[in-house]
Amino acid sequence: MNESVSIISLIANASIVVQLVMLMLVAASVISWVVIVQRTRLLSASRAQTLEFEERFWSGVDLNDLYRECQQNPLPSAVENVFMAGLKEFGKMRQQNTNDPDAVMAGVQRAMRVAITRESELLDTHLPFLATVGSTSPYVGLFGTVWGIMHSFQGLASVKQATIATVAPGISEALVATAMGLLAAIPAVIFYNRFASRVDQQVTAMHTFADEFSSLLYRQAHKIHQAAKAEAARKSAES
Template identity: 90%
Template sequence: MNESVSIFSLIVHASFVVQLVMLMLLAASVMSWVVIVQRTRLLSASREQLHDFEERFWSGVDLNDLYRECQQKAVPSAVENVFMAGLKEFGKMRQQNTNDPDAVMAGVQRAMRIAITRESELLDTHLPFLATVGSTSPYIGLFGTVWGIMHSFQGLASVKQATIATVAPGISEALVATAMGLLAAIPAVIFYNRFASRVDQTITGMHTFADEFSSLLYRQAHKIQQAVKAEEKKAAEKK
């Protein structure tokens, strides 16, 4: 209790610049924790949705039925948006009577790459803020410390005899800024690295699904091409 009161007293009696630095660091810390909680929920949900959708996809369900299920959701997951983009482009290419499987798959893969890029941007939202807080907070706190020490030594000019009791309060006030800078930076760095790893894993999972889905659609396009050629051959033989 005495330690908390003494720290609070040091903050209250610090110079204006040091107090401003502490206020900035406190605001950065609070905003960091808001981002950390929000990103934790989002990335955890995205990972679960990816696994759930893959299980549903490989369960043998009809792709058109799965597409309609995804469309009916208010907010489709990231991998569902990738799936819908690929299947939608596949349908458009078929409506244009494009029988070349390579041309069809080029369009499908392009559509899914665009969808993955959009989803990765959403997953990366606010991560640069954590990186900024983690890299700059120690320096901001150090600035407050240097300023506070300078202000403390300037106050010694009016004192005839400098003692530890005279210098210690000012230096203690200044060091609080460094401590606050570290308290803001350490969680930001830890969770930034953790979130960046999770984002990479999720994006890798979407790319893997896109490759597997492309192979499936390529086989389907090849079968359609063979069926069209067979019909054309029969029509030519009848003539």
């Protein structure tokens, strides 16, 4: 209890500049924890949705039925958006009577790459803030400490005899800023690295799915191309 009271009194007796530094660090820490909780929920839900969708995708369900299910989902997952982008582009290319499988797949892969890029940006949202807090908070706290020590030493000019008891309170209140900077920075760095790794895993999973889906669509496009060639040859032979 005495320690908490002493820390509160140190903060209350600190200079205005040091108090502003502490206020900034507290605000950065609070916002960081809000981001941490929000990103934890989002990335966990995204991972679960990806596994659930891939299970449905490889269960042999009709792709058109799966596409309609994804459209009806108010909050489709990242991999679902990649799937819908690829299948939508595949349907457009077929409507344009593009029978070249390579041309069809070029359009499909381009559409899925764009979708993956958009989903990656959404997954990366707010992560730069954590990186900024993790990298700058110690320096902001150090600035408050240096300023507090300068203020403490300036106060010694009016004292005839300087003792440890005279200097200690000013240095103690200055060091609180460094401690607060570290308390803000350490969780931000830890969770930033964790989230960056999980985002990379999600992006890799989307790229893997896009490659597998491309192979499936390429086989289908090749069958359509072969059927069109056979039909054209049959009509040519009949004429």
